[in-house]
Amino acid sequence: MNLFRCLLFGFALFCLVSCTEPVAGNSMETENSISVQAVNYAGGPMSNAKVLVRPAWFVADSSTTLADTNAFIRNETTDQYGWVEIKGLPQGKYTVEIRSKSLSVFATVDHRDTAVAEVFSELVLSPTGTLKGKIALSTDAKKAWVQIYGLDYVVATDSTGAFCFKALPSGVVRIRSIAEGYSSILAEDLSDVYASRIVDMGVIGLPAIGTEDPATWQYAKSLPLDSLVSDWMLPLYDSTIVTIRLNENNFNFSEAASDGLDLRVENENGEHLPYERVRWDSDPKRAVIRVRVSETLVSGPSFLVLRWGHTNAIDRAGNNVWVGIPDSVRRVLNSVWVDDFEDGDTATGFPDPIPACHWYISNSDSVTVSPTSEEGFAKTLETDTAGRGGIVAHLSYVSKGRGWALLGTTLGGYKSLATLDSIVFWARGSGIISLAFDKLKTPTEGKAWAHFSLDSTWTRYSVKPTNLLNADSIGGNIGWDAVKDSVSNITFLGNSGTDFWIDDIHLYGVDRDDLK
The missing domain is CATH 2.60.40.1120 (Carboxypeptidase-like, regulatory domain)
Known part of the structure; x- marks a missing residue:
């Protein structure tokens, strides 16, 4: 097994007092010794x-x-x-x-x-003293290895999970157990070792999160909390969610587990904070972490501490960071309006601080659209008379063969929508409507899309990335994974019909900082 990785410290936070006392008056001149x-x-x-x-x-x-x-x-x-x-x-x-x-x-x-x-x-x-105990082995594990943090000792259990260290120095040690084929530890606990005595730990279980020792993580990094709170998130009410975005410029992914399981998030007092890994991609070296913090923590000069670099760590990330946070707050923090068209102009409805972008019309050579691109998108806006009410966008088209009619908006550059949970919109009409996330004007341009049949009744569509078609090169479809980090446009394409209406377009799982 290759359990020890020779890694360098990226950043170290050590504020514990040594259990030995320096002696004053030394005369040695050797640096860092x-x-x-x-x-x-x-x-x-x-x-x-x-x-x-x-x-x-x-x-x-x-x-x-x-x-x-x-x-x-x-x-x-x-x-x-x-x-x-x-x-x-x-x-x-x-x-x-x-x-x-x-x-x-x-x-x-x-x-x-x-x-x-x-x-x-x-x-x-x-x-020396003797330390023994037992690890609860799964039915398919023939044995486990038991190690001690900071000390060069390791023993194998027998087939029942029993182990014994026969000659350990006295003191308090932290042991852990691992087994072939298991990515996380099987057990971890503290024990006293006494000179010339035998200590039996009994059956050892998994550690509670509050009992983990930060010193057994190889790397740490502090982040000022106010750097994670954008102005649009204010004012804060009780608990809130902050987002940490990691990339190759601010994080060394080679130092962490390939799936990010060894990540820990703490406040400045060393207390663990609830978090979820929304994204962790060792290649292309990007991660998004959402952390739940209290309003009192954010209001002071506080910082968060990230720890990583721990082989076989238990996965402490959860999916309940939003529990107890009102839906209205979650909507502000974790979704973005694209447009509801009620302003009656060509600008998107992106909230501040996202710069306004503009809708446009396009069509293939075999299709005639009304209004035309020259007449402009504003001509598509009309009051709905089919039961929805309010202003909607309506594009009519006549096809002389296979082709498409398009309504779309730019995003003001290439944006990462990798954490997108879903895009929601309402539509009605005839024929087929295709939703596409485009990556345009790049050497690897293309799109990821999905197709839906329309009828005369307004229908709410909720489209997740998993609903998009796998890459097949048809119509430039290169798939979501090839597009998600550099989306330049969101478009709606009609074909095989005569017109379509769209309304109330909403992105979930991303926030304003993803699009600004």
């Missing part, structure tokens, strides 16, 4: 003892102890006085373990960039 001394119970130096330095997020591979393969791993030996200096260590939270025959000790070191070496107090080696 730490120095510790190993002693026995009598205070005598432990020379030639093995020293293993591992980052807090480290877990041992199932095969062997890792060599010094990257900046975060160190394997050293104490000198004749029991001292060891770890040079050039990047900032971060580490576990320093010292072993000598049946004695051992470990300590957590919160290391920061330093101009001189940090010297830490004596680490007293004591007899």
Whole structure:
């Protein structure tokens, strides 16, 4: 198994106090180094003892102890006085373990960039202890692996899920279990280890979200919360939803799980916040995360913390971030009006701050339309007399063969509608109406579309991306995946009839920042 990935820290937030105390008055001049001394119970130096330095997020591979393969791993030996200096260590939270025959000790070191070496107090080696327990295996798992964060130990369970570490340093350890074929951990928990004693953890289960240790995540990034709240979202009422958009310019997708399962979102106090991954595409390196935050959190100088880089993490994303938020608020935050035509002009009905775009008319050579493109879109607007009321758009056409009549609007550039849940519109008429999302004037131009039969009764259409046709190159159809990140136009095409009416066009699952 390849459980350890040699990754660099993208950004680190470490504010925990070290469980060892620096000793004042050191004279070492080595930059970014730490120095510790190993002693026995009598205070005598432990020379030639093995020293293993591992980052807090480290877990041992199932095969062997890792060599010094990257900046975060160190394997050293104490000198004749029991001292060891770890040079050039990047900032971060580490576990320093010292072993000598049946004695051992470990300590957590919160290391920061330093101009001189940090010297830490004596680490007293004591007899090792035994830790055992049981993992609940599924029926198709023959065994599991049990690892300890920050320490270079790993054991396999037997066929019943029982495991035993026979020689661990005393202290509090966090263990986890994984198995072949399972993307997430099977179990995780904390336990005390006592010198010369056996501790039985019993059956270990999955951790609650509040019990996860942030230090076992390799990467972190802070985001000022006010940068995620646009003016159009104000005023805020109680809880609200903010959207985090990640791309290759602000996030290294190679450091995270390919499906984003290891992502965590916290407030500045380390409390987990409800979130959903609306989108996570490692290729083309784009993600959209919606996070539920309180109004009091947004109103202060607060920030969110993203964490990622955790092999076999449990998926903590949910789909209930909107629960309890009024429908009227959700409509404002998570949908965009395209037009209801009540203004009676050619401009779309996009709300601020989306720039106004304009409707247009077009047709193929074999089709005559009324009104024509020269007469302009405003001529299509009329008061409905078929039971809907209000102003609607109406386009008549006569076809001399196969062809189409079109009403469409630009989006003022290429927009990502990748999180689109659905587009809703009303239509009636004769023949076929096609809804299309166009990607025009690019080397890979084309569309994604769906077709519907019309009749004289107004019908509400709710079209999801899954309702669009698979790519087949017919009529330029390249499919939704090829279009969704660069939609330039939304169009309605009529054919095989004489006219069509449309009204009340609404996009759901996107917000104003997607289109501005």
